[in-house]
Amino acid sequence: MKLSVRPLALLLPATLIACGGGSGGSDDSGSVSITEIQLGDALFHDTNLSLERTQACSTCHDPDHAFTDPSTNGNGNVRSASIGDDGVSLGDRNTPTALYSASIPEFTYGTHQRFNSPQGDYTGYIGGQFWDGRAATLEDQAGGPPLNPIEMNLPDKATVVARLRENTDYEDAFTELYGTNIFDDVDEAYSAMTQAIAAFERSPDMSPFTSKYDKFIRGDYEYSPVSKAALGKARFFSQQFTNCATCHQLRPNGNEGETFSNYEFHNIGVPVNTRLRTANGSDEGFTDTGLAAIDAVSDEPDTSELEGKFRVPTLRNVGVTAPYMHNGVFQSLDTVIRFYDRHLVSSTNGINPETGIAWAAPEVGENISFTELRQGNALSDNDIEGLVCFLYSLTDEQYEHLLPADAEECGL
Known part of the structure; x- marks a missing residue:
């Protein structure tokens, strides 16, 4: 299953060389490189990381609406809280902007x-x-929504990692960025995912x-x-x-x-x-x-x-x-x-x-x-x-x- 939502981030030739920062380019051998920021960008927009494959981070943090949720209720007002991947579940807090x-x-x-x-x-x-500070870091925050039953609703880290491995572009990018054995340990692979999303959120475009x-x-x-x-x-x-x-x-x-x-x-x-x-x-x-x-x-x-x-x-x-x-x-x-x-x-x-x-x-x-x-x-x-x-x-x-x-x- 190839990624389709952010083609500039991951739809690259098969050889992916990590360069650690900046924008993707070519090394001296002509291989196309990918950065952690680009990987995080792709993950942020990927609906496959939710149970019903309907919800990504960007669903509730829409880049076209200052990274907040623009969905409206029956009265035409923007919703006070976001609807979950199941189309029914509703949280109790407003979705804050991911900018800054x-x-x-x-x-x-x-x-x-x-x-x-x-x-x-x-x-x-x-x-x-x-809102309550419960995630100490951006990495901690990024790990929450995929497993939250009223958000992306996946049952455990192993399922999330399995979804990642459905995408061969992800497999190539993860092994180049985090090591050839990154998928040997579910916790390590899940942590790498959160690290990439956090890198995207720390990128200059997210604090313009x-x-x-x-x-x-x-x-x-x-x-x-x-x-x-x-x-x-x-x-x-x-x-x-x-x-x-x-x-x-x-x-x-x-x-x-x-x-x-x-x-x-x-x-x-x-x-x-x-x-x-x-x-x-x-x-x-x-x-x-x-x-x-x-x-x-x-x-x-x-x-x-x-x-x-x-x-x-x-x-x-x-x-x-x-x-x-x-x-x-x-x-x-x-x-x-x-x-x-x-x-x-x-x-x-x-x-x-x-x-x-x-x-x-x-x-x-x-x-x-x-x-x-x-x-x-x-x-x-x-x-x-x-x-x-x-x-x-x-x-x-x-x-x-x-x-x-x-x-x-x-x-x-």
């Missing part, structure tokens, strides 16, 4: 500096893949840094001083007016490579997504405790203070990757910003604009990060519009066509 995932540090406990914030240094858990904000940092773009986006930019980085940068700034002002997350863990009081829970058939009374439930913190004498905490996501391409929050409970950025604002004492945003009623109670009412959330001044409607516009400017150039119509009013 290489910038997420390995899961650890530590301290780091905050920028544009009156708050002190953060000490606590940092990083890790998935081509947004208007990046161009501004490089001196190739200017925000019009009278634009809504310029107002939003000033508010975002302000210590006086907002709390945005406290959790969504990684580097000092003006530095390239800003990912707009410092990868802290917080409970911000997100309510249950009741429609999603009804759709996925969760047990009545189920509570998603986030960080508190992962194995890496199981040695803690008391994990109650970790309940309800999730890793701060990147804001890159946030304008085209709705819905929002770990459970996809909100559909618009305007709603998200009003949700944050409602924590401020003087806020007038007491109503959820998507429901027309007061904000629902937090799923986990304890451990809410009020110290961070209650910093700043209540926002006006103009401030909120400006912040939305600034967030639109974090969209990479290749995805700007996906921005909603109101982006035309931002002055970008």
